[in-house]
Amino acid sequence: MKLEIKICRRKSMFLQEYWQSILFETEEENATVAHALRQINQTKGIVDTDGKEVELPIRFDCSCLQKKCGACAMVINGRPRLACDAALKEFVKKGQVRLEPLRKFPVVADLIVDRSILFENLKIMQTWVSGSAKVPEKHSDEAYEASRCLQCGCCLEVCPNFYAGGSFFGTAAFVPTARLLSSLPVEEQQAIRAQYKAHVYAGCGKSLACRDVCPAGIDVDHLLSSSNGIAVWRHHG
Numbered sequence: 001m002k003l004e005i006k007i008c009r010r011k012s013m014f015l016q017e018y019w020q021s022i023l024f025e026t027e028e029e030n031a032t033v034a035h036a037l038r039q040i041n042q043t044k045g046i047v048d049t050d051g052k053e054v055e056l057p058i059r060f061d062c063s064c065l066q067k068k069c070g071a072c073a074m075v076i077n078g079r080p081r082l083a084c085d086a087a088l089k090e091f092v093k094k095g096q097v098r099l100e101p102l103r104k105f106p107v108v109a110d111l112i113v114d115r116s117i118l119f120e121n122l123k124i125m126q127t128w129v130s131g132s133a134k135v136p137e138k139h140s141d142e143a144y145e146a147s148r149c150l151q152c153g154c155c156l157e158v159c160p161n162f163y164a165g166g167s168f169f170g171t172a173a174f175v176p177t178a179r180l181l182s183s184l185p186v187e188e189q190q191a192i193r194a195q196y197k198a199h200v201y202a203g204c205g206k207s208l209a210c211r212d213v214c215p216a217g218i219d220v221d222h223l224l225s226s227s228n229g230i231a232v233w234r235h236h237g
């Protein structure tokens, strides 16, 4: 299998980005974008399609290679995806795959972005438990579903209402909050319900574009209506 890998590169956040194309060939039928980047990074003296030596490494985040950690999220042919879940054979017919960093976060270098805003927003949402929490049986499905969030940020990339530093925190903050809302006893939910109303409920347009790109396939639709039920409709004030 042979294809052109076109990568949006940037040496650091202070320098201009540029595109670089590399012809990549592999015998491995199930090779992914993450595999290709790793292989390119191990190839000394590799040249681009203009014959220029490629400055290595091509920087990208990657850890589990099993769709479990969310680190390798990037924009692949215009869609936010996990590089370890994007099989090269999907792109062979087109002959090219384009890789860009997620655009809603500051770019650190090449395909690496600074996603610390995700954690900062979770802190504001107060998504932690200070004592023991037991998931009530009637909400165990929601709690399990919400626990599958990878914090990859793909959902924020397509959300028309999210921008880093804004008051709407998007699905990456809402899903872990839904987990807590379904686990905490009602008397301990007050603070988190207030944050939910301010940073999720008030800003979500419910287009569900986030659901369509979530690499974990989280049932955002269901979690949203269930959390609205817990945080907004049943408890006023």
Ligand code: SF4
Binding pocket: 070, 148, 149, 150, 151, 152, 153, 154, 155, 156, 171, 172, 175, 213, 214, 215, 216, 217, 218
């Ligand atoms: S909800 Fe889905 S897309 Fe959003 S951060 Fe979690 S796993 Fe990623």
Ligand code: SF4
Binding pocket: 158, 159, 160, 161, 162, 170, 171, 203, 204, 205, 206, 207, 208, 209, 210, 211
């Ligand atoms: S439903 Fe639409 S507005 Fe709400 S978080 Fe998802 S993409 Fe954003």
Ligand code: FES
Binding pocket: 061, 062, 063, 064, 065, 066, 067, 068, 069, 070, 071, 072, 073, 082, 083, 084, 085
């Ligand atoms: S490397 Fe962990 S999800 Fe891709």
